[in-house]
Amino acid sequence: xxxxxxxxxxxxxxxxxxxxxxxxxxxxxxxxxxxxxxxxxxxxxxxxxxxxxxxxxxxxxxxxxxxxxxxxxxxxxxxxxxxxxxxxxxxxxxxxxxxxxxxxxxxxxxxxxxxxxxxxxxxxxxxxxxxxxxxxxxxxxxxxxxxxxxxxxxxxxxxxxxxxxxxxxxxxxxxxxxxxxxxxxxxxxxxxxxxxxxxxxxxxxxxxxxxxxxxxxxxxxxxxxxxxxxxxxxxxxxxxxxxxxxxxxxxxxxxxxxxxxxxxxxxxxxxxxxxxxxxxxxxxxxxxxxxxxxxxxxxxxxxxxxxxxxxxxxxxxxxxxxxxxxxxxxxxxxxxxxxxxxxxxxxxxxxxxxxxxxxxxxxxxxxxxxxxxxxxxxxxxxxxxxxxxxxxxxxxxxxxxxxxxxxxxxxxxxxxxxxxxxxxxxxxxxxxxxxxxxxxxxxxxxxxxxxxxxxxxxxxxxxxxxxxxxxxxxxxxxxxxxxxxxxxxxxxxxxxxxxxxxxxxxxxxxxxxxxxxxxxxxxxxxxxxxxxxxxxxxxxxxxxxxxxxxxxxxxxxxxxxxxxxxxxxxxxxxxxxxxxxxxxxxxxxxxxxxxxxxxxxxxxxxxxxxxxx
Numbered sequence: 028x029x030x031x032x033x034x035x036x037x038x039x040x041x042x043x044x045x046x047x048x049x050x051x052x053x054x055x056x057x058x059x060x061x062x063x064x065x066x067x068x069x070x071x072x073x074x075x076x077x078x079x080x081x082x083x084x085x086x087x088x089x090x091x092x093x094x095x096x097x098x099x100x101x102x103x104x105x106x107x108x109x110x111x112x113x114x115x116x117x118x119x120x121x122x123x124x125x126x127x128x129x130x131x132x133x134x135x136x137x138x139x140x141x142x143x144x145x146x147x148x149x150x151x152x153x154x155x156x157x158x159x160x161x162x163x164x165x166x167x168x169x170x171x172x173x174x175x176x177x178x179x180x181x182x183x184x185x186x187x188x189x190x191x192x193x194x195x196x197x198x199x200x201x202x203x204x205x206x207x208x209x210x211x212x213x214x215x216x217x218x219x220x221x222x223x224x225x226x227x228x229x230x231x232x233x234x235x236x237x238x239x240x241x242x243x244x245x246x247x248x249x250x251x252x253x254x255x256x257x258x259x260x261x262x263x264x265x266x267x268x269x270x271x272x273x274x275x276x277x278x279x280x281x282x283x284x285x286x287x288x289x290x291x292x293x294x295x296x297x298x299x300x301x302x303x304x305x306x307x308x309x310x311x312x313x314x315x316x317x318x319x320x321x322x323x324x325x326x327x328x329x330x331x332x333x334x335x336x337x338x339x340x341x342x343x344x345x346x347x348x349x350x351x352x353x354x355x356x357x358x359x360x361x362x363x364x365x366x367x368x369x370x371x372x373x374x375x376x377x378x379x380x381x382x383x384x385x386x387x388x389x390x391x392x393x394x395x396x397x398x399x400x401x402x403x404x405x406x407x408x409x410x411x412x413x414x415x416x417x418x419x420x421x422x423x424x425x426x427x428x429x430x431x432x433x434x435x436x437x438x439x440x441x442x443x444x445x446x447x448x449x450x451x452x453x454x455x456x457x458x459x460x461x462x463x464x465x466x467x468x469x470x471x472x473x474x475x476x477x478x479x480x481x482x483x484x485x486x487x488x489x490x491x492x493x494x495x496x497x498x499x500x501x502x503x504x505x506x507x508x509x510x511x512x513x514x515x516x517x518x519x520x521x522x523x524x525x526x527x528x529x530x531x532x533x534x535x536x537x538x539x540x541x542x543x544x545x546x547x548x549x550x551x552x553x554x555x556x557x558x559x560x561x562x563x564x565x566x567x568x569x570x571x572x573x574x575x576x577x578x579x580x581x582x583x584x585x586x587x588x589x590x591x592x593x594x595x596x597x598x599x600x601x602x603x604x605x606x607x608x609x610x611x612x613x614x615x616x617x618x619x620x621x622x623x624x625x626x627x628x629x630x631x632x633x634x635x636x637x638x639x640x
Contacts, residue, residue, distance in 0.1 A: 034579040036613060037199035038067040042188055044174050045205035046075040047083030048599055049584050051148055052606035053202060054155040055107055060614055061162050067617060070165040072196065074188065076173035081152025084207045086145030090225040093127035094259050095252040096444050097144050101135040103303040105603035105639065107151040108158075114147045115139065122146070136394070138297070138444045177201060178516035179580075186580050202609070203514075203583040210511055211500070217474035218497040223253050229499060236261050238281045242481070242495040244467055246288040247437075250501035251447050254284050258454055273453040284460045285495075287483065290371075290434065291464025293379045293451070294443040296390035298400040305411040305600050306640070310339035313635040316416065320627065325529065326416065328424040332363040336409045340366070343401035352402075364427075367435045370402075374438070379462050380455040387448060394445060407440050414595035415604075415634060418566070419627070422528040422557035426539045428594065436595070465491070506560030507587050521573035522581065526559040526591035527551075559591030565624035567612035568605065577624065582609055607639050 043050050050073070057064055057071075073080060077087065084090050086097075101112035112135040115128060123129075126143040156166050169190070176189040185197045211221035213228075223229065231237055241257060243250040258264075261282045262275040275282060302309070308316075311334075319326045319334060337356055344353035352369060355361045376382030393400050420428070443451075454460040465483040470492075473480045479498040483491045509518055509525045517523045530536040533555035536548055540557075547558040562583060563571035570581045583589060584605045586596045596605065611633055615621040623629050634640050 035616060036579045038064070038613060039069045040197075040199040041068060041071045042186070042196070042198040042201045043071060043073045044177075044188070044201065044203050045585075046073050046080040046152060047204065047206040047602075048148060049206070049586075049602040049606055050202075050204040051081060051083075051107070051152050051155070052105070052603045053204065053584070053610065054152065054159065055603075056607050056610035057164075058155055058158050060610065061159065061164075063614060063617060064610075065162050065164065067613075068164055070167065071159070072167040072169060072198070074169045074172050074174050074190065076171065076191075078171050079149060080156075080168060080170060081149040082145040083148060084224065086141045086148060088142050088145065089227075091141045091145075092226045092230075092252070092256045093125075093140055093142050094255040095141050095226065096255070096447055097138050097141045098248055098297070098442060098444055099144075099599055100138050100303070103300075104599050105304065108154045109151075110135065111139075111144065111147050114150065115143065136299075138446070174205070174514070176516050177203075177514040177581075179520060179522055200580045201582070203581075203585055203588065205513070205585055208513065208587060214474040214479070217477060217479050218495060219474055219479040220497070220499045223249050223499050223501055226252060226256050229253060229497070230256060231260055236276065236279050236282065237497065238279050239496050240281070240283045240285050242285045242287060242479075242493070242498040243501045244287050244481075244499070245501035245503070246286040246293055246462060247501055247503065248294065248441050248443065248447075249503070250286055250499075251443065251451070253499050253501060254286075254454070254460065255447065255450055257282075257284065258450065258459070262457070262459070264450065264453060271449045271453040273450075273457040273459060275457060275459055282459065284454065286460070286462045287467050287481075288462060288464060289466050290375075290438075291379060291462060292371075292374065292438050293383055293462065294441055295374065295403065295439045296383070296386055296448055297394060297442045297444050298390060298403055299393040299397055300404045301399040301401070302404065302408075305408055305604075307412045307415055307604075307634045309408050310405065310412075311335040313631045316412075317628065317631065320419065323421075323529070323531070324419070324627075325421050325531070326419040328413075328420055328427060329363060331413060332366075333359065335412075336363070336406075339405050339409060340402065343405035346399075346401040349402065364431050367432055370439075371435055380452065380460075383448060384452060387445070387452070390445060390448070403439055403442075406436070410436055410440070410595050411600075414593055414601075415566075415608075416631075417594055418528075418592045420528065422530045422536050422559075423532070423539060425528050425557070425559060425591075425594070426536070433594070437597075441597070506590065507562075508560070509562065512562060512588070517570075517581070522578060523570045523583075524563045524573045524575075526561045526563045526589075527556040528559055528591075529553065530555040530557055561588050561591040564589050564592060566608070566630040567624040568609045569624065584609060604640055607637065608633065611637050 101110050104111050112133055115133045127140045128143055160166055173191045174188050175191050178187050186201045188196045209222045213220050243253055261279045262273050264271055264273050315335060319330050341353050341356045392398060463483060465485040468482045470480055470482055478494045478496055480494050512518055536557050537545060540547060549556050564583060565571060565577045568582045568584050569577040570583050571577050612623040615623045623633050
């Protein structure tokens with residue numbers, strides 16, 4: 028883990044690439060420690076490709092729709108200058124209506140439109156800039172100014188940013204926080220869209236709308252954005268005896284939505300939480316974690332599960348009165364994979380919509396009567412902790428985590444708001460939506476003849492060929508390869524390098540990889556390693572060069588870029604924690620002359636002692 032460098036960070040002239048939520052929390056934590064940092068930070072330049080600072084892509088009116096809901100409530104959002112709930116309560120009725128906030132009174136436990144969240148973030152960003160300027164920090168705003176490349180000089184004394192106008196700027200340090208990126212191109216002539224964003228490209232251009240099925244790859248939260256946006260344009264929702272119903276427009280009798288999900292799962296539903304804000308060491312101590320590190324400096328994921336997760340999960344399942352699972356967990360032979368299989372079976376239904384109806388009873392009871400579902404909350408906490416120690420996992424366990432665990436976790440943790448579930452069930456009752464299980468593949472001629480062709484391979488190995496006039500890929504972005512890193516000069520200069528993990532056994536790693544993936548294995552002076560997605564970072568989010576040394580001048584807190592070594596970084600709480608870890612590492616260097624990423628003992632000390640982690 029030791030990637031130390033004798034160089035110290037020069038924070039005098041910082042560039043912040045991007046102004047979404049992660050960048051917002053960078054400014055928040057700089058502001059919270061401004062009495063120390065004002066002697067170091069003289070100037071911050073913020074680059075944003077849009078004309079508005081602070082909103083972030085998922086929350087921007089240009090990108091999302093007023094019918095698209097956030098999946099996080101005010102009480103789950105790490106505090107900014109004011110809470111989201113308080114901000115909503117002081118807005119006038121015209122703006123609330125514009126943001127589709129129509130249910131009153133405003134509740135801190137309720138979810139609202141993502142557009143509302145974007146306006147809230149924009150105002151918090153603006154307030155933080157004003158606050159920093161009041162303390163003598165110069166803040167330069169470069170809007171409508173996309174960064175196209177970053178490079179360094181041979182001495183690494185300055186870092187240069189090149190923007191889309193080919194103007195160059197020099198900085199002492201750069202923080203990359205540029206958010207979502209999609210490399211795949213839309214094929215509009217074939218009705219294929221590589222992502223749902225911006226959502227407005229999917230909305231019919233005329234009132235006639237669509238009179239044919241629309242398909243999605245995935246049944247994730249982004250797929251439900253497609254569902255809600257299109258459903259509101261093709262019919263009308265109304266409440267009958269407090270139950271939401273949907274009536275399709277007379278001119279669109281053949282409109283329907285077809286969700287393709289490999290496992291045939293719909294997400295778990297929103298649930299009440301006892302502790303809405305995650306903590307790294309809530310269920311075990313730092314010393315318990317350190318005790319698991321072996322002579323090779325690694326932690327095995329099954330050991331992590333057995334020693335740290337099992338006791339907490341037994342307690343959680345007992346609180347939830349799911350005693351059969353608690354009893355299984357008491358058997359030391361019951362593994363992490365076993366738990367995932369048992370809980371997936373409990374969520375698996377012949378008809379997922381009928382299953383959602385049943386789960387709505389439990390979810391409503393949890394949310395409306397403030398009854399936590401402890402096992403979900405505890406599992407999220409434990410995986411949140413694992414995320415910040417994932418660089419200690421060997422390659423074999425990274426493969427296991429992604430193959431056996433990750434899809435289940437995302438289905439549980441990316442919980443669907445109850446309002447969204449009610450919309451789904453209303454569409455189901457109106458026979459306007461269906462879920463098709465099976466793996467989707469695109470044939471060679473997928474995008475010809477004005478339609479998108481797909482092949483769906485079901486669990487019984489039967490293949491069904493389908494065509495769609497509109498098909499939307501909602502499967503999320505692909506994993507980042509070094510060749511796709513947005514600032515290629517840094518790659519060519521060897522300033523950034525590919526993320527890797529040690530193999531315990533090169534043969535075992537090779538056996539776990541597909542034939543076309545064998546090139547992920549590399550030989551190093553320290554033995555066999557496996558390439559992960561994204562770039563190498565240290566625990567303070569400094570990038571690491573091809574010599575294995577951390578760059579004191581270049582930080583990357585973009586989750587897509589760091590997803591190999593931080594695989595469970597999702598949502599606003601991870602935005603906050605990532606920014607906080609980076610800023611706290613600066614403070615340790617300034618006040619205590621400590622390099623927090625030098626050893627596992629020091630960074631875990633930071634985790635343990637920092638409020639908000």
